[in-house]
Amino acid sequence: MTSKILVFGSPALDLRNALAKADQINSSAAGPFDALFLLGQVFRSDTSDELIELVLSKKLTPSLPTYFYSSKYIPPQVKKAIASNGQLSENLICLQSSGTIVTKKGAKISAISSYASSFELEKLKVQNDVDVLITDHFPLHIDLLSDSAKGKEAILSTKKDMKIGEVATILQPRYHFSPGPVFWEREPFKNEGFLNNAPAGERYTRFISIAPFANSEKQKWFYAFNITVPFQPTDPPANTTPNPYIEGSKIRAAEARNDPSSQADEEEDLIWGTGIKRKNEDDNQERQFKRKEKPKRGQNQPRPTRQPVDPSTCFFCLANPQLAQHFIVSIGEDSYVTTAKGPLPKSNSNSLDCPAHVIIIPLSHGPTISSIEDEESRIKTRKEMTKYKERISEMLAKHGYSAIALEISRYNGIHFHVQIIPVPSDKLDKVKPEFEKASQINGYKLEEREDSSEIADAEEDFFKVYLPGGKVLYILLSNDMRFDLQFGRKVLANVLGFPDRFDWKKCVQTEQEEVNDAERFKTLFSEFDFTLE
Structure with a gap:
C-alpha cells in the first residue's frame, strides 16, 4: 500500500x-x-x-x-x-x-x-x-x-x-x-x-x-x-x-584517541552499587599488578594506572566485611556466583520468576585472569568459571532461554568478572546484529572469533560477548580507547525490549526482592550446580 x-x-x-x-x-x-x-x-x-x-x-x-x-x-x-x-x-x-x-x-x-x-x-x-x-x-x-x-x-x-x-x-x-x-x-x-x-x-x-x-x-x-x-x-x-x-x-574515535582529556579512565562498581568511583592516579605510581613487558597490539602508549584496591575494600571480594552476602547463590573452589544488583530483566518479565542476571566472580582478587600469578590457580579459576557458565547455560536452555555472557578484561580494572544475562531463544538472532550496529555507532572495531583460551586469557585488554554455539564477539581495548563500561548492558536492553533499564542504578530493588530473586535462582540452579554434587 x-x-x-x-x-x-x-x-x-x-x-x-x-x-x-x-x-x-x-x-x-x-x-x-x-x-x-x-x-x-x-x-x-x-x-x-x-x-x-x-x-x-x-x-x-x-x-x-x-x-x-x-x-x-x-x-x-x-x-x-x-x-x-x-x-x-x-x-x-x-x-x-x-x-x-x-x-x-x-x-x-x-x-x-x-x-x-x-x-x-x-x-x-x-x-x-x-x-x-x-x-x-x-x-x-x-x-x-x-x-x-x-x-x-x-x-x-x-x-x-x-x-x-x-x-x-x-x-x-x-x-x-x-x-x-x-x-x-x-x-x-x-x-x-x-x-x-x-x-x-x-x-x-x-x-x-x-x-x-x-x-x-x-x-x-x-x-x-x-x-x-x-x-x-x-x-x-x-x-x-x-x-x-x-x-x-x-x-570521533580518532579525536578521542588524540585528546588527553578523554583518556581519564573511571570505573564504577557494577554489582553492589556503592557509588564509589576510583580514578586513575599519577602514571608514575607503582602498579599493583605487574605484567610481562612485551609489546601488545594496540598498546603503543604507557598504560594509565589506578590506585590499588585492597581485597578488604573490594566489593567483589569475599574478604570484604561489607559484602552483601544475600546475593551469593553458589561458591566453588576458585570462583563464586551472585545475582546482580539492579538486574537488567525484571523479576516478572520472564517465565523464570526471577531476573536470572548473574555474575561469575573469581575468588582471587585481580583485574584480569592473567593477573593471577600462580599458573595452576589461574588455570583452575578459568576452568571453574567456564564450568559455571556452561551449567548456567544448561539451566537457562531448559526454560527456553539462551545465556549471553559479557566479559571485560582490563589491567586497569579492579576485580575481573563475567556477567550472564538470559535472552529468550526467539530473540537470540537479534543479539549479534545489535552489537554490530552499536559498535559502528560508537566507533568500536568488533570481530567475530571462535571461543578459545587464546582470547580467554590473553594479556591484552578486551570486551567479549559469548554467544551460544562457541562464537565470541570481541573488541580490543587499546590504551587510548574510551570504552563505555555499560555498552553490553545497553545493547542487551534494546534486544530484550527494556530500553529504560540500561542503567543498573535505576533498577535497584529492595533487599527483600533481592533475597527472593537469589533464592529463586538457587532453586532453579540446584540440579545444575556442580558444587552440590
Missing part, C-alpha cells in the same frame, strides 16, 4: 495560516493525504493568547491528521491539555518529546525531539521498520560526504545533535525530515544492513531539511511524497553516498 505524507516547515507564529494552507493542499488534486507533520516550533513564547484559545477551544481543527512534537517552548495551557494523550482536537496531536504513529496505509513514522529524556531515546531505538523519522535538529555528521552541502554556510552552520544522529543510525529510516533555515535535500546514503528483514546495503535514507513555513526568502517550505509499505529493496538511487554517521563515528 502507498501512504501520501505532507510535511511543513516550522509554522511558528503562523499556525492558523499553515493549517489553512494544509487544508487547501489536502483538498486539491494532489490530495488527499494520510498525515501532515509540522516541523520545528509550533508555539513560541510570543504566541498570541488568541491563537492559544483557538487551539484549546478546538476551533482550529485541520482536515487531515496533523502531528507535531514538543519543542523548546509549549504554552503552559497547551502543555496541560496534551498531558494525557497529546490530543488537542480530533486531528491535531502532539507526540510529546517522542512518539510513533502508523498511518491508515501502514507507514510507520517516528518523531523525536532533542529535548527527549534518555529513557525516551532508548525506547525509540528499539522501534523496528521505521519508514519516516521526524526530528527537531539535524543529526550530527549529516553534512559529511555530501557535495550538495559544500559551500552552503546555512547548512554547515546549522546546529547538529549527536543523540539524534544515534537514533537515525539505528532506525535507518527511508526518509528523515528536520526543520532548517533553508531547503536542502541531501544525496541519499546507504545504510549498512543490520535492520530486521532488510538485506545489507539495500536500504537508503533521504534526509530533507525544510525551510520555515511561508518564509520571505521563498525557500521551499513543504514537501509531499508517497511511500510504499512494506519496504522492498531497491537499486541504489542516483548520487548515493556512503553513510555519513559511520564516517562521523570514525572521526
Whole structure:
C-alpha cells in the first residue's frame, strides 16, 4: 500500500495560516493525504493568547491528521491539555518529546525531539521498520560526504545533535525530515544492513531539511511524497553516498584517541552499587599488578594506572566485611556466583520468576585472569568459571532461554568478572546484529572469533560477548580507547525490549526482592550446580 505524507516547515507564529494552507493542499488534486507533520516550533513564547484559545477551544481543527512534537517552548495551557494523550482536537496531536504513529496505509513514522529524556531515546531505538523519522535538529555528521552541502554556510552552520544522529543510525529510516533555515535535500546514503528483514546495503535514507513555513526568502517550505509499505529493496538511487554517521563515528574515535582529556579512565562498581568511583592516579605510581613487558597490539602508549584496591575494600571480594552476602547463590573452589544488583530483566518479565542476571566472580582478587600469578590457580579459576557458565547455560536452555555472557578484561580494572544475562531463544538472532550496529555507532572495531583460551586469557585488554554455539564477539581495548563500561548492558536492553533499564542504578530493588530473586535462582540452579554434587 502507498501512504501520501505532507510535511511543513516550522509554522511558528503562523499556525492558523499553515493549517489553512494544509487544508487547501489536502483538498486539491494532489490530495488527499494520510498525515501532515509540522516541523520545528509550533508555539513560541510570543504566541498570541488568541491563537492559544483557538487551539484549546478546538476551533482550529485541520482536515487531515496533523502531528507535531514538543519543542523548546509549549504554552503552559497547551502543555496541560496534551498531558494525557497529546490530543488537542480530533486531528491535531502532539507526540510529546517522542512518539510513533502508523498511518491508515501502514507507514510507520517516528518523531523525536532533542529535548527527549534518555529513557525516551532508548525506547525509540528499539522501534523496528521505521519508514519516516521526524526530528527537531539535524543529526550530527549529516553534512559529511555530501557535495550538495559544500559551500552552503546555512547548512554547515546549522546546529547538529549527536543523540539524534544515534537514533537515525539505528532506525535507518527511508526518509528523515528536520526543520532548517533553508531547503536542502541531501544525496541519499546507504545504510549498512543490520535492520530486521532488510538485506545489507539495500536500504537508503533521504534526509530533507525544510525551510520555515511561508518564509520571505521563498525557500521551499513543504514537501509531499508517497511511500510504499512494506519496504522492498531497491537499486541504489542516483548520487548515493556512503553513510555519513559511520564516517562521523570514525572521526570521533580518532579525536578521542588524540585528546588527553578523554583518556581519564573511571570505573564504577557494577554489582553492589556503592557509588564509589576510583580514578586513575599519577602514571608514575607503582602498579599493583605487574605484567610481562612485551609489546601488545594496540598498546603503543604507557598504560594509565589506578590506585590499588585492597581485597578488604573490594566489593567483589569475599574478604570484604561489607559484602552483601544475600546475593551469593553458589561458591566453588576458585570462583563464586551472585545475582546482580539492579538486574537488567525484571523479576516478572520472564517465565523464570526471577531476573536470572548473574555474575561469575573469581575468588582471587585481580583485574584480569592473567593477573593471577600462580599458573595452576589461574588455570583452575578459568576452568571453574567456564564450568559455571556452561551449567548456567544448561539451566537457562531448559526454560527456553539462551545465556549471553559479557566479559571485560582490563589491567586497569579492579576485580575481573563475567556477567550472564538470559535472552529468550526467539530473540537470540537479534543479539549479534545489535552489537554490530552499536559498535559502528560508537566507533568500536568488533570481530567475530571462535571461543578459545587464546582470547580467554590473553594479556591484552578486551570486551567479549559469548554467544551460544562457541562464537565470541570481541573488541580490543587499546590504551587510548574510551570504552563505555555499560555498552553490553545497553545493547542487551534494546534486544530484550527494556530500553529504560540500561542503567543498573535505576533498577535497584529492595533487599527483600533481592533475597527472593537469589533464592529463586538457587532453586532453579540446584540440579545444575556442580558444587552440590
